[in-house]
Amino acid sequence: MIEEVTDIAQTNLWSHHIFEDQFPNDVFTIEPNYNTVYGICFSPPNCEVVCLTFLSNGKLSPFWEIEQPKIPKNDLNEDYLSVKTQFAGPEIHKQLMVFFDYINKKYLENFDLNDEGNYWESKNEQLLEDTFTKYSNFIEGFDSLLENIPIGENESIEDYLLRIAEMNRKKNDENESDNGD
Structure with a gap:
């Protein structure tokens, strides 16, 4: 071998x-x-x-x-x-x-x-391409998120991620309200 x-x-x-x-x-x-x-x-x-x-x-x-x-x-x-x-x-x-x-x-x-x-x-080559695209988009989106929302000076990683999750939840709630849901 x-x-x-x-x-x-x-x-x-x-x-x-x-x-x-x-x-x-x-x-x-x-x-x-x-x-x-x-x-x-x-x-x-x-x-x-x-x-x-x-x-x-x-x-x-x-x-x-x-x-x-x-x-x-x-x-x-x-x-x-x-x-x-x-x-x-x-x-x-x-x-x-x-x-x-x-x-x-x-x-x-x-x-x-x-x-x-x-x-x-x-x-299935198309499924492989789609999967790579999905993961690449996720990584790029997360990278962009980290660039645009910096961690606070004394903020722990856990608190930082919770803050981002809360911001995302609020944004999703606003989008649902705007769409009449």
């Missing part, structure tokens, strides 16, 4: 990093070894790092949790992968969905993907 992922990363000019590439004695251990990371990570443009990193027992786990000595080992999130593609755009997102589909069929067992872009399940 590491060789194929390396080829894919190199073909797309994505930086990548290989950790250990072979499990001890070429088998999974019953108890995980938390001192060694197996697998590969790569970085598509404007995207979080994609990590196919594993514990010695074969469980998928983000390398930063495995390598973090302060996390109690029984609190590790084994068997999950998370990648934010919002700023990478729909084309990279779609490319990663095709990649995960291929890797899943060839190398993984019991792999389940939750795609907030809805492309994994639907293969």
Whole structure:
């Protein structure tokens, strides 16, 4: 798998990093070894790092949790992968969905993907575009809101967000009154 992922990363000019590439004695251990990371990570443009990193027992786990000595080992999130593609755009997102589909069929067992872009399940490009547009508009709107309504000098984040929510509620109430609702 590491060789194929390396080829894919190199073909797309994505930086990548290989950790250990072979499990001890070429088998999974019953108890995980938390001192060694197996697998590969790569970085598509404007995207979080994609990590196919594993514990010695074969469980998928983000390398930063495995390598973090302060996390109690029984609190590790084994068997999950998370990648934010919002700023990478729909084309990279779609490319990663095709990649995960291929890797899943060839190398993984019991792999389940939750795609907030809805492309994994639907293969609907328009739905993916619409979802990216919706989230981008939300982020831009929130950014604009933060620019236009600055936080008060001694205001806590919680109070600031409550103030914005109250302003929004009042505005919605006014709009409903103006529309005769």
